[in-house]
Amino acid sequence: MAQVAGIGLRSPHLAEIARDLPATGFLEIHAENYLGASPARQAIERLREAYAFSVHAVGLSLGSTGGLDEDHLARVTTLVKRLDPAYVSDHLSWSVHGGRYYNDLLPLPYTEEALDVVVRNVGRLQEALGRQVSIENPSCYLGFAHSTLTEPEFLAEVVRRSGCGLLLDLNNIVVTAHNLRLDPLAWLSGLPAEAITEYHLAGHAVNDCDGQPMLIDDHGSRVGAEAWALFDAAVRRYGVRPTLIEWDTDIPALPVLLEEAGKADRAIGSPSPHAARAA
Amino acid sequence: MPLALPDLQAAFAAHVAGGDRADLAAVIVGDSIPAEARLRVYRHHVSHSLSAALAATFSTVHALVGEGFFRGLAQGFVAEALPMQPVLAEYGAGFPAFVAAYEPARALPYLADIARLDWALNVAFHSPEGRRLAMADLAVIEPDRLPSLSIALPLGAALIGSHYPINRIWSASQPGASAETVDLEGGRADLLVLRRADDAAFIVLDGGEAAFVAALAGGESLEGAAEHAASAEPSFDLSTAFARLLSLEAFAALRQF
Numbered sequence: 299m300a301q302v303a304g305i306g307l308r309s310p311h312l313a314e315i316a317r318d319l320p321a322t323g324f325l326e327i328h329a330e331n332y333l334g335a336s337p338a339r340q341a342i343e344r345l346r347e348a349y350a351f352s353v354h355a356v357g358l359s360l361g362s363t364g365g366l367d368e369d370h371l372a373r374v375t376t377l378v379k380r381l382d383p384a385y386v387s388d389h390l391s392w393s394v395h396g397g398r399y400y401n402d403l404l405p406l407p408y409t410e411e412a413l414d415v416v417v418r419n420v421g422r423l424q425e426a427l428g429r430q431v432s433i434e435n436p437s438c439y440l441g442f443a444h445s446t447l448t449e450p451e452f453l454a455e456v457v458r459r460s461g462c463g464l465l466l467d468l469n470n471i472v473v474t475a476h477n478l479r480l481d482p483l484a485w486l487s488g489l490p491a492e493a494i495t496e497y498h499l500a501g502h503a504v505n506d507c508d509g510q511p512m513l514i515d516d517h518g519s520r521v522g523a524e525a526w527a528l529f530d531a532a533v534r535r536y537g538v539r540p541t542l543i544e545w546d547t548d549i550p551a552l553p554v555l556l557e558e559a560g561k562a563d564r565a566i567g568s569p570s571p572h573a574a575r576a577a
Numbered sequence: 578m579p580l581a582l583p584d585l586q587a588a589f590a591a592h593v594a595g596g597d598r599a600d601l602a603a604v605i606v607g608d609s610i611p612a613e614a615r616l617r618v619y620r621h622h623v624s625h626s627l628s629a630a631l632a633a634t635f636s637t638v639h640a641l642v643g644e645g646f647f648r649g650l651a652q653g654f655v656a657e658a659l660p661m662q663p664v665l666a667e668y669g670a671g672f673p674a675f676v677a678a679y680e681p682a683r684a685l686p687y688l689a690d691i692a693r694l695d696w697a698l699n700v701a702f703h704s705p706e707g708r709r710l711a712m713a714d715l716a717v718i719e720p721d722r723l724p725s726l727s728i729a730l731p732l733g734a735a736l737i738g739s740h741y742p743i744n745r746i747w748s749a750s751q752p753g754a755s756a757e758t759v760d761l762e763g764g765r766a767d768l769l770v771l772r773r774a775d776d777a778a779f780i781v782l783d784g785g786e787a788a789f790v791a792a793l794a795g796g797e798s799l800e801g802a803a804e805h806a807a808s809a810e811p812s813f814d815l816s817t818a819f820a821r822l823l824s825l826e827a828f829a830a831l832r833q834f
Contacts, residue, residue, distance in 0.1 A: 330664050334703030337775045357663025363583045370662055395590035399660040401626050402619055404589060407604075411582050440615035441606045444579035477615075479608065508614040 303541045303562035304352065307345075309338060311552045316341050320552070322559055324350040324384060326542050330357045333373045343380065351383035352496065352542065357399065360419045360433065361392030361406045375426050385496055385540065387432040387465045388423070390416065390453060407442035408452040413459070420460040432463035432495045437473040437502075437515035449474065454490055463495035466539075468532060469525040473502050473513040482528055491536045499525055499562060500544040518547035520558060530565060538566050580604055592616055593623045595656060627655045630665040635672060635695040638688060640750040650679055666703055669696060687741035687761065691750075694743055694779070697735035697770040701777035704733025710828035724800035728793050729829045735770045736791055737779070742766050744781050769827055780825050785813030790822070 304324035307315065315325070325345065332339045342351075355374055358366060378386055391403035406412045416433075423431055433456060435449060447455065453464060466489070475482035501519030504511050521529075521543065529541070543558040580588060580600065588601040593616075605612035628651035632639040639647045654675045660668040673696055676682060677689035709731060718726065730736075737743070742763040749757040767787035768779040782790060788809035792802035799819075806813040822828065 331666070333664050334666060335705035336666075336703045337706075359663075363586055367662065370664075373664075392586060393663065395586050397661060398590065398594075399663045400590065400593055400623050401630070401660065401663070401665065402593070402623050404586075404593070404619060407579070407582070407585065409579075409582070415582060439618040440612065442579075442585075443604055443606050477610075478606070505618075507610050507618065510610045512610065512615075512618060514618070 301559070301563055302538055302566060303543060303559040304350075305555050305559050306542060306544045306546065307342065308546065308549050310549050311555070312338060312341055314552050316345060319348050320556055322349070322556060323563075324352055324540055324542075326352040326354050326544075329353050329355040329374050329377055332377060346381055351381050352385040352387070352540070353378055353381060353383040354434075355386070355388040356403075357393055357401075358388045358419075358423060359392045359394035359399075360388055360423065361390065361404075361412065361416055362394050362419065363415050364395070366419050366422050367394060371423065371426050378427055378429075385432060385465075386427060386429065387434055387463075387496065389434045389436050390449075390456070391436045403436040405436065405438050405440060405442070406452075408445040408447040408449060410446065413447075413452065413455055416456050417459045420456060420462050424460065424462065430461065430463055430495075432465040433457075434465035434467050434498065435470050435474070437467075437470040437477075437513075439477050439512065439514075441478045448485075450485055450489055454488070454493075457490055457493040462493075464489060464493045465496045465498060466494055466532060466536075467498035467500070468528040469498065469500040469502055469521065469544075470515060471528055472522065472524045473515045476511075476513045482524070483531060486528060486532060486535065489536070494536050494539055497529060497532060497539050497541040498544055499529055499541060499558075501525075516547055517544045519545075520554075521561070526561075526565060529562070533566055541566070589619075593620045594659065595620070624652055624655055627660070627665075627668070628652055631655075631669050631672060634666065634669050634699050635692055637695050637747050637750045638676065638692050640752075641685070641688065641691060641746070642682070646681070650676065650682065653679065666699060669699075672696065687739065687743055687746060690737070690739035690741060690743050691746060693739075694737050694747060694768065694770070697737050698777045698779070700735065701733040701770050701772040704731075704772050706772050706774060707732050708830040709826040710823060710830050712823055714831055724798060726799045726831075727796065728799060728831070730769075730790070730794050730827070731771060731829045733770075733772045733777075734794075734827075736782075736787065736794060737768045737770060738765065738787060739768075740765050744768055744779065747779075771825075771827060780827065783810065785810030786818050786822065789813065789815075789818055790827070793828075 301323040304322050307325040307327050389403050393400050471482050471485050499521045500517045503514045503516045505514050541562045588598045592598045592601050602612040631651040658671050673689050673692035676692045682688050744766045745759045767782040770779045785806045789802050789806035792805035803815045
């Protein structure tokens with residue numbers, strides 16, 4: 299069957315991919331790494347002829363009460379218009395406050411107040427780009443006591459009010475559910491299926507946090523068994539979508555990354571009966 | 578009492594930057610892992626990921642001092658100067674000055690110059706290549722106009738001068754370099770950092786060439802820059818230096834052509 303799983307394009311693999319053009323569903327880039335006129339950007343512009351692209355932003359800070367940084371938005375818009383990618387996305391989180399960038403996907407309370415902020419910012423982003431963007435569920439290490447919505451309820455409401463898509467990161471669901479003592483399958487149920495545009499898969503680390511295990515979304519290993527099981531469940535429930543293998547730290551040799559993408563393609567071809575029951 | 582979102586984000590930002598905020602912990606679900614420990618995950622990630630970004634940009638500094646020392650250095654800088662925007666390749670303009678003032682690095686007097694070189698290579702890498710001045714461009718200019726010509730450096734180019742042989746220190750610190758002892762008394766280095774087709778690189782200039790390039794970059798005409806160079810280095814020969822720099826594609830194409 300056709301390859302629907304793609305890989306994150308990371309700089310150590312760029313020359314090899316440009317030379318060998320390995321078969322893969324699509325290439326994902328982080329927008330913030332290609333805003334300058336570097337040789338790396340010239341290389342991905344050439345690769346655009348051979349591959350479908352997903353432009354994944356990490357710094358738009360869609361949850362910032364201060365609104366989007368218009369300078370940064372303009373640069374991302376220019377990149378998106380140059381590449382005309384199949385997908386554009388960022389996260390349900392914030393990373394900018396008071397003109398400082400914190401380089402993390404910081405958590406939001408899931409309240410009406412936050413909903414207004416996110417819907418306004420997503421609307422501004424979609425208006426600037428002239429297209430739909432997808433919002434990814436983040437990995438959470440804490441929850442706020444005054445949240446009035448669950449994370450999936452909040453995401454569904456952002457979709458309803460802004461018309462954005464959903465990027466479902468199965469590993470982030472595993473991480474968040476473990477850290478916040480939630481049921482990952484319950485988290486997964488009840489999303490608006492037609493809004494889901496993409497799946498993400500990645501590995502995570504387990505750290506000790508005051509004597510308790512805390513899952514950390516480090517994108518530094520193969521996809522874990524729980525994320526594969528949840529992926530099966532998502533495909534059963536919502537259908538096949540372009541699926542990305544993310545690997546950003548301790549980056550392996552390219553064949554290892556392509557092998558993980560191959561595993562995702564095989565899983566799509568035959569979701570396990572166990573996962574079907576679980577869903 | 579829940580914090581309004583702008584106040585919550587202000588408190589959260591202050592907390593991850595190192596200030597403890599009791600009002601923040603009070604709005605976080607603690608259960609089996611206390612709120613403070615959960616907040617530490619974010620604080621730790623902000624500091625470590627920004628340190629890692631600096632290690633990528635200042636890779637030669639990192640190679641010279643090692644991970645442990647670099648982490649202390651980088652975390653000191655991060656605590657003082659968070660990024661102003663989300664492009665990590667553009668974070669760290671102030672790092673060389675921070676290195677220069679960093680007391681524990683005092684025994685490595687060349688380290689700040691290496692940081693300036695790393696930064697210049699990073700800036701050049703992310704700059705457009707742009708067309709370069711070629712001999713043929715000059716052939717069409719009337720000879721009597723040449724002395725008054727202004728010639729610019731390519732976008733992203735930088736002249737880095739040091740009292741230490743930073744070109745040799747840099748080369749010996751690259752991955753895969755063979756072990757080499759660099760004599761710190763080996764004399765000053767003047768390097769011109771340039772964007773190349775597939776990367777960024779530096780060329781080593783002699784004293785006359787460095788004065789010449791610096792004067793051109795400062796807006797002097799060809800003739801004026803040659804005078805600066807000759808006063809810095811009496812043996813400076815304009816035609817030799819100019820031909821060498823042209824062949825190295827060290828100048829931007831003329832704007833009026």
